[in-house]
Amino acid sequence: MLAGDTVSPRRGGILNAAMTPRPLAPRLAPILGASALAFALAFGFAACSGGSDDPPQARSTTRPEATTTTASPIDVEATLGATRVVGAGVDPRQPPALDSTAASAVLGAVDRYVQRALVAPLRGDTADLEGLFADTTAPLVAVGSHDRSVLAAEGLPTVTTGAATLEPVELVGLTDGFATLPLVSARVAFVAELETVDGPLTITQLGELVLTPAGDHWVIVGYDVAIVRDDGTAATTTTATAATATATTMAGAP
Numbered sequence: 221m222l223a224g225d226t227v228s229p230r231r232g233g234i235l236n237a238a239m240t241p242r243p244l245a246p247r248l249a250p251i252l253g254a255s256a257l258a259f260a261l262a263f264g265f266a267a268c269s270g271g272s273d274d275p276p277q278a279r280s281t282t283r284p285e286a287t288t289t290t291a292s293p294i295d296v297e298a299t300l301g302a303t304r305v306v307g308a309g310v311d312p313r314q315p316p317a318l319d320s321t322a323a324s325a326v327l328g329a330v331d332r333y334v335q336r337a338l339v340a341p342l343r344g345d346t347a348d349l350e351g352l353f354a355d356t357t358a359p360l361v362a363v364g365s366h367d368r369s370v371l372a373a374e375g376l377p378t379v380t381t382g383a384a385t386l387e388p389v390e391l392v393g394l395t396d397g398f399a400t401l402p403l404v405s406a407r408v409a410f411v412a413e414l415e416t417v418d419g420p421l422t423i424t425q426l427g428e429l430v431l432t433p434a435g436d437h438w439v440i441v442g443y444d445v446a447i448v449r450d451d452g453t454a455a456t457t458t459t460a461t462a463a464t465a466t467a468t469t470m471a472g473a474p
Contacts, residue, residue, distance in 0.1 A: 301388030308397030
């Protein structure tokens with residue numbers, strides 16, 4: 221167990237209050253500045269509200285199905301959920317959907333993270349986080365770090381078989397008012413039901429990744445994530461949060 225872990229008896233399944241990630245906005249606010257705070261708050265509202273004020277293009281009336289597999293090796297693929305844009309010059313009552321090109325690029329970055337940080341270790345491979353994180357956050361997920369234990373599904377008993385689901389990834393982009401998109405927040409919900417050499421194990425990762433463009437791809441510049449390891453008797457929850465000054469610059473915050 222790592223410092224800061226919490227262990228709770230298994231009650232009513234793994235999705236209990238102990239593993240719910242803390243809201244992103246309050247902890248990112250001092251670092252991201254006013255514009256990014258509005259972004260974080262808007263994303264939190266989007267996740268919690270029914271979105272009744274959104275235009276038809278901002279949200280689908282039918283929730284996409286999560287991708288799943290019921291046989292080894294574990295195989296999932298990121299699919300796009302609802303998207304919206306917040307920030308300077310955007311009417312919060314009628315937020316537009318994220319540009320399809322940007323949404324596709326961000327979704328690709330999220331899928332690379334899921335495959336290399338979560339799926340690969342469950343298949344018995346080594347997690348490879350190289351190039352997934354910004355220069356400012358990469359040191360935080362170095363081998364042996366606390367945050368890596370949350371962001372990568374490492375250190376588990378050998379998996380013999382299992383099934384995994386990845387909910388459609390919801391995206392919220394922050395515009396700075398100059399036709400640029402410096403930050404996009406992606407909500408990730410990954411669950412793996414596993415059989416290991418030590419018995420059954422459920423891995424649940426919930427939270428948000430904050431991504432920023434870096435040349436022709438997107439990298440993770442912040443995160444607010446919880447991972448729960450549940451062996452059917454007790455659940456251990458570990459959390460990690462990070463934001464950097466780089467996000468302030470990218471967001472054009474004062």
